[in-house]
Amino acid sequence: MTHPTPDQGRGDHAAPVIRLQSVQKSFALPSGEAFDAVHSLSLDIQQGDVFGLIGKSGAGKSTLLRLINLLERPDAGRVFVGGRDLTTLSRSELRDTRQNIGMIFQQFNLLQNATVFDNVAFPLKIHGRHSKAEIDARVRECLALVGLAEKIDTYPAQLSGGQKQRVAIARALAPRPQVLLCDEPTSALDSETTRSLLETLRDINQKIGVTIVIVTHELSVVEVLCRNVAILEKGRLVEQFAVDAAGEAERKTALGREIDELVRRREREARESRPAQPSAQFGAQELAYV
């Protein structure tokens, strides 16, 4: 099976790269009752977008993200990525299709006993479709993309948190996915490292057109990185808007109003040519609603 490259995918502006149709996911509580973590939710995400998922703790953000690559299988509804309905695929078809969906996590999830090279090469090697030379070239390309070319022979234990997350990004991008799912990718990082990682993600989105879906509890991450954002409450999508459309519509949620306020503040500061202070960008106020 061949996967469309991001470039191929970009040609079709009408079809979303991700389409969730009435997806439902329940978990069994210890009492035996079912708890709806994601409740009949529909969502389209366009190719090349940087899309944020936010909401209070327990709102269902991570579950929703994991439904996109079927790490969580929906109890009902359909999940389309790159035009394929993942819910109808066999195990081996799903394994193939997941090459089109990279993912990174809060705790990086690197192979500790493997070098940076072997970590990034891993998804290419397990598929057995690439020659040694192709793998070598692709690993170097991906490490250059995340600014870590010189760390190729290093082990994860020798890297900082930000560098580990960059390796994870390089590994996720190695199979040339259309979609990169990010589950709280900056939560384990300090504010300086967060800022630099967000710049890298934005750069990658612009350079290769990969669609980024990011779960975060930091509103500043949405404000700095995302083009569109969806707000979840109790497993439902309650609001969705373009981040740069601050002030154009009344927001339904407190989180929506807070994002608007952050965007407006940044615009005011830009007009007054007064750069925002790092502490104001990644401060405690973003955590207040968790």
Ligand SMILES: Nc1ncnc2c1ncn2[C@@H]1O[C@H](COP(=O)(O)OP(=O)(O)OP(=O)(O)O)[C@@H](O)[C@H]1O
């Ligand atoms: N495997 C599971 N088994 C049982 N309950 C689960 C499971 N995974 C998630 N849940 C429950 O589903 C709800 C949604 O969880 P989820 O992790 O998606 O929320 P979240 O918005 O990402 O929260 P946080 O910001 O705290 O990570 C929570 O109440 C959680 O306890």
